[in-house]
Amino acid sequence: MSTTTTVPAQARPQGRPLTANRLPKWAPAAVAAGSIALGCGIGAVGGLDSRLQWGLISVVLFVAIGYGLSAKVEGRRQAKDRLATSVVWVAFILAVVPLVALTVYTIQQGIGVVDGYFLSHSMKGVLASGPGGGIYHALIGTLQQVALATLMAAPVGLLTAVYLVEYGRGRLAKVVTFFVDVMTGVPSIVAGLFILSLWNLALGFNYSGFSGSLALAILMMPVVVRSTEEMLKLVPNELREASYALGVPKWKTILRIVLPTAMGGITTGVMLAVARITGETAPVMMLVFGADYINGNPFDGPQQSLPMYIWQQYSVVNNDFGYARAWGAALVLIAFVMGLNLIARGIARWRSPKAGH
Incomplete structure (x- = not known):
């Protein structure tokens, strides 16, 4: 004759979360803002004239600070995940910024010329070194x-x-x-x-x-x-x-x-x-x-x-x-x-x- 032992619910081992702490949702944005400010400050103090250098310094700081903060609060496992996410975001921004800059600059330079006359006339009879003409x-x-x-x-x-x-x-x-x-x-x-x-x-x-x-x-x-x-x-x-x-x-x-x-x-x-x-x-x-x-x-x-x-x-x-x-x-x-x-x-x-x- 077999007996079945019932373990009370209170006595069952409760599941333990993989990490005890989590960074707030606004943490990545705060780290990004702080990295940009710190990168610009380093560039200005260091006498770097190129804004591109300021941006690269900010990117490195964003990745490093984000990883270090996450490792201290959430643990190394979650920090690696945030590191990969940060690298993906950085790559996305590096790809988008030149495209947006090119588009905006082209619009700024060309919008003053494009009109009905420009779209409906050719260059025949137009002095190349003068105004007028179209496409x-x-x-x-x-x-x-x-x-x-x-x-x-x-x-x-x-x-x-x-x-x-x-x-x-x-x-x-x-x-x-x-x-x-x-x-x-x-x-x-x-x-x-x-x-x-x-x-x-x-x-x-x-x-x-x-x-x-x-x-x-x-x-x-x-x-x-x-x-x-x-x-x-x-x-x-x-x-x-x-x-x-x-x-x-x-x-x-x-x-x-x-x-x-x-x-x-x-x-x-x-x-x-x-x-x-x-x-x-x-x-x-x-x-x-x-x-x-x-x-x-x-x-x-x-x-x-x-x-x-x-x-x-x-x-x-x-x-x-x-x-x-x-x-x-x-x-x-x-x-x-x-x-x-x-x-x-x-x-x-x-x-x-x-x-x-």
Whole structure:
């Protein structure tokens, strides 16, 4: 006959927290404020002229003081966690501050120039060393060149990614993957030299916006392949297997099931690739040249673009009026790229799978 002994609840060992003490929630902010004040004080007393040096001293103090305070109050285990968190925050700030500073400075320099006249007029008949002029011809050229590059690169990149994910097996797939990786790191000047040698010199075509589009397509293609490939890999295999079980051919499964499922990510990747090539300057300088007038035909004659326009106004014109026009064009270019990124994010959110569907 067995007996069961019941231990009273009061006699059971209570769980012990890993650390007895915790820093208040406002402690990191207080440490950051104190570190900044102390870093600025050290920089001022030490005679350091660079504000960057003051910031670096503040960063080191923030990490060190945060770790020491946490180790004393919370223990070493929690201190290591706070140290990792502090390093992550510091890295985030170091990445964001230059971007914000660049954007703010560009807005300050270019907002006074950008208006209706600046967006609707070209530089034809305008004295380069004087006021006036606009970016309409450069804006038209950029839109046409990027559109042509997208029409060439997006279908090829999409089909290449479909082959690698759905059909690619063996040596050929490895070779294609290798060359896609190599093309991802090809400098833009190399792509421009290749098109210059093949299209303009060997085949005898004139300099035009289309020549620049060919080089931009080369730069855009591997980005489209990589982004599309990753999106296709995210499509669950259960969808493919269910389609095959119903007797649907593979090509129709890809067309009706796989591609629509991944279309949001594919569109986002294409838009980001477009944003990547919009600011390229080297291929345009080599293949398109520049024009002060409006050239609506990208297949004949030199054509202007926003990156080329910025370079010409800042380096060639080299006066206050040229600097102002360059900063205005840079602001428009940043706004254009930012708009493409926002469109890509909107499409990704719109096409993302919804809960319950």
